[in-house]
Amino acid sequence: MDGYYAFMLIATALVLMMTVPALALFYGGMTRSKSVLNMMMMSYVAAAIVGILYVAIGWSMGWSGDAESGGTFFANPFDLFWLKDVPTDTYVFVMFQMTFAIITCALISGAVADRMKFSAWLVFVPIWAVVVYFPLAHMVFSCTADSLICGRIGAQDYAGGTAVHINAGVAALVLVLLLGKRTGWPKDKMRPHNLTLTMLGAGLLWFGWYGFNVGSIVVVDQDIPAEMGRTFANTTLATMAAILGWLAVERVLHGKATSLGAASGIVAGLVAITPAAGAVDISGAVAIGVIAGAVCAWAVGLKFRLGFDDSLDVVGVHLVGGIVGTVLIGVFSTADGAGGVDGLLYGGGADSLVDQTLGALVAIAYSGVLTLVIGLALKYTIGLRLDVDDEVGGIDLAEHGENAYDLHSGSFSSAGGGTGVLAKSTTSPLTKNEGASA
Template identity: 70%
Template sequence: MDGYNAFMLVATLLVLMMTTPALALFYGGMTRSKSVLNMMMMSYVAMAIVGILWVLYGYSMVFSGEGGIDTFFNSPFSNFALDGVGYDGYTFMMFQLTFAVITTALISGAIADRVKFSAWVVFVPLWATLSYFPMAHMVFGCTDDALICTQIGAQDYAGGTAVHINAGVAGLVLALVVGKRIGWPKEKMRPHNLTLTMLGAALLWVGWYGFNVGSLIFDDSVGDASTQFLNETGLTFSNTTIATMSAIIGWLVIERLMHGKATTLGAASGIVAGLVAITPAAGAVNVFGASIIGLVAGVLCAVAVGYKFKFGLDDSLDVVGVHLVGGVVGTVMIGLFSTPGDEGSGVVGGLAEGLFYGGGIDSLVDQILGVLVAIAWSGIVTLVIALAIKYTIGWRVSEEAEVGGIDLDQHGESAYDLHAGALAGSSEGILK
């Protein structure tokens, strides 16, 4: 279908926008002014590295289950065909590329303000190859050996396990291995530009329609393709919207109760929490289920972010509290609210009945098992990579660099050179 291919090209562009500029702005505004360029660069370089690796061998690892030297030499720029996908293979390859890119970039928020750029550049290809690509095969590949999708049978519409739990666990491990920022938590490390963060959150929300609505799954037993397309795009669009709105309310209510004020940062974080939670469930639940999932995610993610101070976890930009917790909430609650489509009617929905819809506990157990596999895989792989980097090239910049500004130390630039006297720290100053 030419129209379907055009739709998927637009969806791909929207998801590509989620990393740059959306995530870069969202994270950049949340850091201190002396770290904003470094934070944004971590997203940009993740896009460049992971994108190339995806074309070289990542795509083949995920959708064929194969890898190694043979894949490396035979896969690049060849025929990216996938039977039954319904549109151009190159479009499908690029759409899935955007998922790999943003998953890796998400992790950077957990280690803001204190990491060598070179260490991040080494981490990105290792983690994408050893954690994201294999887990994406478990979730999206759906071949006979796909552990989460096929063998366990857990539902994950657009990446609650492979994307958000995967990145959230990685962020947790890195925050523990790298350690706290100098002065945290005694020193208040407030976002330097919430306007950027709010803009980034808005762009993420828009881009997320490509993320969820683009993750169409056609079932030959449920009506014809055109009817499914109309129904499923409408369902996932509605669920994505309603869940996000509910999460904003949930987050702001908790903020008001716990701290006496509802903040713009809370609203932006609520947006992301709702989007994260509905990602795995977007095509499996009805609008009522989506609203409950969003509300629960907003509440629990807000509470989880507060607990990082009690546990002494310097998760700088709340990757664990939002992506890990939100991903678990959305994935598990499919087991409660999943509503399958009606065979032959074109009405789409989940692949099993949830507990609240008469399906018993089986679906809930499957979802929990999928979550546990994702946590274990990401945790073990990330720990090995993180420790290898720590004891070789090292993660941390010097104490002087961290206090003085990681932007200047790692990139020779400053985000806000507003007068000629600051040229020494800018690109122009370096060129001179």
């Protein structure tokens, strides 16, 4: 098992890298130049806050119950408070799950770019982690008989389609509705300022996702090499298929296949295969990937038709992609996979499809209701939204007293007040010159 523990150390580092710097770069490139530092800071502070909270009570809330009984929604927060009585040789698994908590919170930030007060974010993150993420992680990852989603309901979720992606996507939608639209949206074309950063971030996310999915293998009664091979291959092929699915829809709808579309397709495929990585075979992974890429490419345009300002398309990619991947397990899973269940396509009937759909609905309802309560409480106490003048002038300067670029060349405002020459050259026909997100 020494080799397995060594691998888990690497997997944990890879998942942490997915937030800092991968997600920070991915989101940062898609914002305007006057917002990039704030966008990256939201990822970095989420890592700091959630990491400490997870060690204090998060691991206990998720994992302190035994296999027979650990609570339907969460376990006792104080049984393993500050990892009391947790053997040090288990710390690597604590750190691994901690990185999942971190990136889930950080993902939400892309939806609220440009306009959420940094102070409100600092308060929202710890409350949301404790009230929403830690319980949902227990419902999915704890593997106890009483846990709601993967215990009582019996849904499969290999690495977090419900607890991570659906959860973050729903929370993002709730905050967007509470915050309202950015000043000038959608009339003003709020273009990504640096797609090079976004493409780099997408590549790092893909690389880190091997820690995310392959690191989630279940070692009890499993053939570790076989499960690692299946998960690695499925993660790779689904992502490739999603790129092609996204670009095909982009080409049909808007006449061009863009670099932003390719980067977003990468993330859509990774999101969708996350819950299914161990449950399906290679053909199922390709099918899930291409469906997710195509559906998410269409879904990111819904914000214009429905009028909600999801700045970097967290809803269109994470919520929609998470639902696609979670539900399609009920169609494409095979009895040879980690869950041992044949889906609808393999003669297993509709039972698995029903379980997967119900699991997704529970995650949507739980995250949606509690995020709304938290968001309303903050909105009517400390306030969620930046002042209009500070938003127009630039959130980087208003909240951090800094500018990302000080080139003194005339291409960018020294106050970070405009998107500049570079932003004018980075257009995205798919989302009317806005960025789709991780």
